[in-house]
Amino acid sequence: MIKVIYFRIYFTDKSKFNIFPYITDKSKFNYMSRTNLGEFEEIVLLTVGVLYDDAYAVAITKEIIDQSGRSVNVSAVHKSLYRLEKKGMLSSRLGDAESKRGGKRKRLFNITPFGKNALDESMNLRMSLRQQIPDLALKF
């Protein structure tokens, strides 16, 4: 018995397991308010922008592989996409069915204004930090 219950707690999305209401208390676990981006997330967000109207997981994955030369698995891209959508930085819609996808539709992503803000913020932060580096520090 005990083992089964443990299993369930572990594998269930926390937001759905609110027998103890404080676990989903929004003020403690508010993912929405997090505007900072992870490095990979930022790349995905940027790539979505680059691909503009054709940004779906497969295309994004290929684009990242092409542009950065990293080996990226589609699952990692999925994860970032859905998380970014949850944060409100991406919006999505279902596209058309295609035969190369076994007749399945694809989910197309767009950057939201909030996403653009986040990108700008991140860029600005980097730029301002980069500009504050004294020239001496970079003389080798």
Add this chain to the structure above:
Amino acid sequence: MDKKLKIPRLPHYFFKLYCKPEMYEELHGDLEEFFHERAVDKSIRKARLLYTWDVIRCFQPYAWKAPKGLNNSSITMYNNYFKTTLRTMKKSPLTSFINVFGLAVAIGICMVVYSFMDNDFSIDHHHLNKDEVYLTTFSVDREGETEQYGKSPAPMAEMMLADFPAIKNMSRVHDAGAVVKFQDKVFNESIRFTDPAFLDMMTFPLKWGQKSSLNDMNSVILSEEMAIKYFGYDNPIGKSLQIKFSENNSKTFQVSGVAEAFPDARIIEFGFLMNFENLQIAQPDMALNNWKTLLDGLLLHVEEPSDMQFISQKMDKYIALQNTVEKDWPITSFDFVTIHDLHLKSRHIVDDISYDASWEGRVTLPIVALFMILLACFNYINIGVVSASGRLKEIGLRKVIGANRKKVISQFMSENLLITFIAGIIGLFLAISIFLPWFRDISEMPLKLQLLDSDLWLFLGAVLVLTGVISGLYPAFYISKFSVVNIFKGSVKFGKKNPVTKVFLGIQLVLACIGITGAVMYAQNTAYQAERSWGYDEKNSIYAQFSNPEAFGQLKDLMEKNPDVVSTAGTVHHLGKSLEKTVLHSPDHQYEVFEMKVGPDYLQTMGIDLKSGRTFRKNQTSDFKSIVVNEQFVQNIGLANPLGTVFKIDSVRHEIIGVAKDFHFKNFYYENRPTIITLADESDFQFIAMKVRAGSNEKVYEDLESNWSALFPETPFQGGYQDEIWVGFQQDLINMRKFMTAIAVILTILASLGLYGLVKLNISGRIREFSIRKVLGAGLKNLASDVYKQYISLSLIAIVVGAPVSYLLIRANIQMMFPDQKSPDYSGVIISVAILVVVLVSVIASQIGKVLKSNPVNGLKTE
């Protein structure tokens, strides 16, 4: 599409299994796109492999579906059930108290029973080789009845070791008494002689010293308890103990090891362990190569249990050897019992190194626990059904909103599980803090509840779930049955006249009746056993035990100077202390009987009266071929004219010269058995018995003790008052009565709580009716008869059923322990029924009193 381009089936299936259905299309579309591309770019094989890899990589929380039944709405629902339960409990504290308290007590008792059973079933299970070490036993067939003995012939061990290579190790075990002396500490102790392999076969880890020291003839290994008794808490290795096996026969031993404290659940143990060869020094008369000599135990260690089966089939040679020597005791078979099973089988094995003192407990206690659980469950069921009225609107509303019957049932079941769970926690607390210490006192067993033991929690969980289901199922079905329309129309007749409630209440009353009868009959039995005649004058007798043959004459001379001593007698066997078994031969039969060897004055001194014939005469050598028998003997063998009948013992003719009235050699746990008394030579005496003037017991005892220490300053005094010889038995009786009384009180409280709850709910439901009656002039008689009428037929049926059932049950239970119990006597049941009736009447009366005192205005203005 190309056939070969099919997606691998197994990973695809796995993907479908974990993926959220609403995300399946887009996610799998991506995977498929990759798959087809790779199939073209690389190879189909690679594409398949990479697809599988992708499926595994995608096995991440974002893609998982939520487990069934744990979506948001059901969580909210359970939250709501939880809240409702707490509110209902708060709203009616009395019923929730009855429910929780009843279940908690029942679960607490269950835990105690668990602790008892757990302890009992794990006795001697700490030995690592418990399944491969066997005790040798033999069975003797006597006139169709087989009796199994735990002893074994002395020479057998070495022969078997030589004959059967499958026997890895063997150890003979024999116990003997001795006086152990270290400086000023001198005590009588029991010494266990074993072969060195004993410590390898059994698991007795040593705290200090080496196991191998058992090989040494001059070493002794102590138990922790004995080490502390003689040497305190310091390491005693290397110290010398003087051990006196008998007068003029003592030897000095070096302490070479101390065992770690033995586990609580053990029977096989030792105080002093020494090499078996020392037995020949301790008891030079013991013929260890004679098949007639029996050792206390022979342990054999084999590799595989199947080896033992093989060995037990080849035992004919040994049976033949034994039977040629011991013709009076023809052995039918040798059997081997593992250490694992020994304790539980000991009840049927005579004189083995283990014993089973708790089988009555194993039978009785689970029944008691079951009674408790049933009572508590019935309380819960009854109250749940009767109080359904208070919750009809809630259920109606739930149903209107869309709950189906299943949902309502699951609500009540979860409510019930929550209550059981709370009760379980309280019950565990009760068990640890109250019940267990109390039961430990009574049973004198080292019982414990180990909170870290996973079995305990498993058991508790099982009890909780079982109790929850038993108690919750019926109310849940009952309450969920009502249709919404009827509930809101107000036309549902709920609870009041439910026949099931009555049946359950009836069963509760029967259980309570059994409990009370148990207490009363046990109390009666205790009184009866305490007053029963022992068949001799135990009140004015004193005895002392010695191992030195000269001691008798010396003590006798000194004690006879004391004016308070009426008479003295020597004996080999003393009442309540020792006894032998022997076989009597008549021309066409042989009888196995107990034998007491006594001195000529013994019968008069102990006050054993003769029914007919005469007792032994002093200085008459022919009396060595005479026997005195007890009444049971005459009755069992069916002698019309016992005096003068001749039997052969060891082919010597013995004539019956007298019949003694029955006397109880052992305590009343044992039934009276045919016994013969024979005359013994003074040089064999081991006891001196004294009859003293009434009231002078203590003075004579002191005199005896001081004479003893003057005569034998080196040997501790072993003697006592005859009427204290069964102290343990008398304590047992008192403890049993205490236990039964407590159980009866708990059962009665539970049952009357249930009844109280029912009556209260019933009356509060009819409060308006009663108020109107009162306004119209109804008095005590009218109201009381109205309420009692409901319960009278039920109680009558319960008593009619319960009284005989409890009588038979309790009598059978007492019979398990006391073969000679009071002749059939219904007074116990009558008293119990009277007690039960008084409790019932007063429970109901308390509620009627409330109605009488209440102002009818209050009753009428409700709502």
